[in-house]
Amino acid sequence: MNVEMRYLHVFRVVCEAGSLRAAAGVLHRTEQAVSYQLRKLEEALGMPVFQRGNGRLTPNAAGERLLAFCREMGRDWEQLHEEIRTAASPVAALRISAVSGFGRYQLLPLFLDGPLADVPIRMRYPTAEDVVRHVETGVSDLGFVHRKNAHERLRHMPVGTEEIVLVTATRGSQLPALDSESLRHARYVTYDESDYVFATWFKQVLGVNITRLNVVAHFEELEEVLDWVAAGRGVSIVPAACIADHAARGDVMALCRPETPCHNTIYAVLDPTHHHAEIERTLQVVREHARL
Structure with missing residues (x-):
């Protein structure tokens, strides 16, 4: 069984919002996108997790247990996992989270055979919301998103x-x-x-x-x-x-x-209190190639 963390996040938001429409508003996605991820979650689990009816989505017994798990573990498990992987690595790889369109097709080539080919990386392609969360929790050193959201601690810097x-x-x-x-x-x-x-x-x-x-x-x-x-x-x-x-x-x-x-506009997401030797160089190369 392979359940992705983003499905669990969507599941928790739907439980707390009470409906697909309300959850879609919180997640800034369409109802179809939210419904799709719930279906993928239930397929992975092999069982339904909601009582459906009267326009509301209420977790059933299995869903209540899963919701408790999400609330207990949440971001703590993801951060712990990343800390363990980082500690075991002999090289301090630059950990990047980027939205898929920009990350796969413009950013990754710079590291594959471009001017940043010598930089060891760990690359993720989550949603924009999760990119910000990864930088906020220290799971990633640097993020790239296609929209600017106000954040009390993180910087959103236009780079391309x-x-x-x-x-x-x-x-x-x-x-x-x-x-x-x-x-x-x-x-x-x-x-x-x-x-x-x-x-x-x-x-x-x-x-x-x-x-x-x-x-x-x-x-x-x-x-x-x-x-x-x-x-x-x-x-x-x-x-x-x-x-x-x-x-x-x-x-x-x-x-x-x-x-x-x-x-x-593409924005880099940074935590001003976090430092990595390759962040400034990466930002400079991205600015040069993404035509800011």
Whole structure:
């Protein structure tokens, strides 16, 4: 059995909020995204953890025990685990948490075969909320997120930008028109963190806020999103750096308005009281390559 910590976090928020809608507001995600993670949790456990009815989600006996576990263990276990791993390592690796779109496609190449290839790292791709939590608790030395949230102790430092694009299949489907009326009725493939990305694109490119989407599929990672789009099953809005491989194969294409490109700021998340020898160098390289 492999239960991811983020599923437990979502489970606890839903229990405390009492409904999918309320929990989605707390987590800044769609109800579909929250429901998907609850389903994955119950699949991993092999049993239901809620009594469903009357619009509320109430934990059953198994759910009550799981909720107690979440409250007891929570972040303490994750921090302890990381401290043990760090103590056992002969080299002080730079521990990084980054949102998936930026982390996988822009940040990781800098360490793989770029100017930071000599830096030992431990890389994670959690949600933006968990990136901040990792830096706050000392699980990570450095974080990267695509939105700035006020925090009483942590710094959010702008270090770069990413372009956000609407993507569709190149074959087998009619290309959607780039206007608000057409896109209200499009079929969308969403993912964890897509709420903010979609809202940013709609606001910058169309000047509107489309809150109700026709969601045909939801995934955790962008790889599955792009496979679904390439198969003509829907459209999505993603960081442009993510589509390079699919675009090179001719599977997907970005639909853009040259006069209104969509760019989003990337922020580094730092704890001013925490120090690592490679943080400043990493930030400098990211600034140079992410075109701040």
